[in-house]
Amino acid sequence: DFQGKPILTPHYQRLAWIRGTYPTFTTQVFDRIATGNGNVYGVVRKYENENGISLSNFGSTAAAVTLSLTNTGNVLFTNLVNGKPYFASDVYNDTTYQIAFYGGTANLSLTIPAYGSAVLIVSDSAKKLVVPTLLGVNANNEKTLPERFSLSQNYPNPFNPSTTINYQLPVNSNVSLKVYDILGKEVITLVHQEQRAGTYSVKFAGEKLSTGIYFYRLQAGSFVQIKKMLLMK
Numbered sequence: 001d002f003q004g005k006p007i008l009t010p011h012y013q014r015l016a017w018i019r020g021t022y023p024t025f026t027t028q029v030f031d032r033i034a035t036g037n038g039n040v041y042g043v044v045r046k047y048e049n050e051n052g053i054s055l056s057n058f059g060s061t062a063a064a065v066t067l068s069l070t071n072t073g074n075v076l077f078t079n080l081v082n083g084k085p086y087f088a089s090d091v092y093n094d095t096t097y098q099i100a101f102y103g104g105t106a107n108l109s110l111t112i113p114a115y116g117s118a119v120l121i122v123s124d125s126a127k128k129l130v131v132p133t134l135l136g137v138n139a140n141n142e143k144t145l146p147e148r149f150s151l152s153q154n155y156p157n158p159f160n161p162s163t164t165i166n167y168q169l170p171v172n173s174n175v176s177l178k179v180y181d182i183l184g185k186e187v188i189t190l191v192h193q194e195q196r197a198g199t200y201s202v203k204f205a206g207e208k209l210s211t212g213i214y215f216y217r218l219q220a221g222s223f224v225q226i227k228k229m230l231l232m233k
Contacts, residue, residue: 003205004116006093010098010131010135013031013131014129014131014145015092015119017129017131018091018092018119018129020090020120021129021193022047022050022052022127023047023050024045024046024047024050024051025045025052027045027047028043028046029045029046030043031043031044031074031208032097032114033053033067033074034067034068034233035055035065035066035067036064036065036066036067037059037063037065037073037166039057039058039059039063040055040056040058040059040063040065040112040142041055041056041058042054042055042056042065044046044074044075047071047076048076048077048078049076049077049078049123049124050121050122050123051075051076051077051121051122051123052119052120052121052216053088053118053119053120053122054117054118054119054120055073055112055117055118055120056112056116056165057112057113057115057116057118058115059114059115060114060115061114062111062113062116062209063090063112063114064109064111065109065110065111065112066107066108066109067108067109067178068099068105068106068107069101069105069106069107070104071101071103071104071105071115072074072104073093075122077124079093079114079204080100080101080104081101081106082100082101082103082165083100083101083102084100084101084124084131085097085098085099086098086100086101086106086122086124086130087122087123087124087125087126088108088110088121088122088128089120089121089122089123089126089127089128089192090119090120091112091119091120091121091127091129092117092118092119092125092129093118093128094125094147094203095110095219097110099122101122108120108122108203114215118169120145122129123225128190128191128202129199130190130191130195130200130201130202133144133203135174137154138182143144143167145197145198146168146169146198147170148168148170148191149167149168149169149170149220149221149223150167150168150169150214150225151165151166151167151225151226151227152165152166153227153229154204154216154227154229155161157229157230158208158229158230158231158232158233159229159230159231160205160206160209160231161205161206161231161233162203162204162205162206162207163203163204163206163229164201164202164203164204165177165190165201165202165203165204165216166199166200166201166202166219167199167200167202167218168198168200169196169197169198169199169200169220169222170196170197171221172195172196172198173194173195173197173220173221174193174221175191175192175193175194175218175219175220175222175224176191176192176217176218176219177190177191177192177202177216177217177218178190178203178216178217179214179215179216179217180192180213180214180215180216181212181214181215182212182215184214187209187214188204190202190204190216195220196222206231209231210233211230211231211232211233212230212231213228213229213230213231214228214229214230214231215229216229
């Protein structure tokens, strides 16, 4: 009955899913990382090709930070390619930053909200965490699961620049959720992983896309469904 439950429940649920999804956060070896801001505490966990960084702002105002990432120093990549695009995906806030290493070192700059956090996966590909909606509870205090596979119409639609896609899984499934343009060319893979039964919500951002019709396709096991959406700028 704690009054902060509506805020803390999704916060800790997301942290639990981050820990369960990315092996770097199951390790017990971590080091401080300099942030360039006295109010922001940073921790890095080296993990081959999928490094983890946690940042916490203890200040009452937004804080700009700059991280210096050095291969075999505070991050670990095999066959690092200088100049190649790498990604720092904030899986807590659904934001991705692109970085490049030169001489084995890359700089990452970002802003942490007041009393906010960031949880980054530094990898050679962008990461997207999909957290299921908490299961409902029926009159007998039993958890309820979806009865069938379903893919909902995105909302809002038309949209600019982002929209949300919801879907349901009645059983654990290998899930693929992709977006295509009107010519059938794949634009982005939003989900590609094994997921537990439940209700899921995925945000799709179209800032870099042109106005037009796009399609999103959900495949979960043998279930396949496609829906149309309209981006208007």
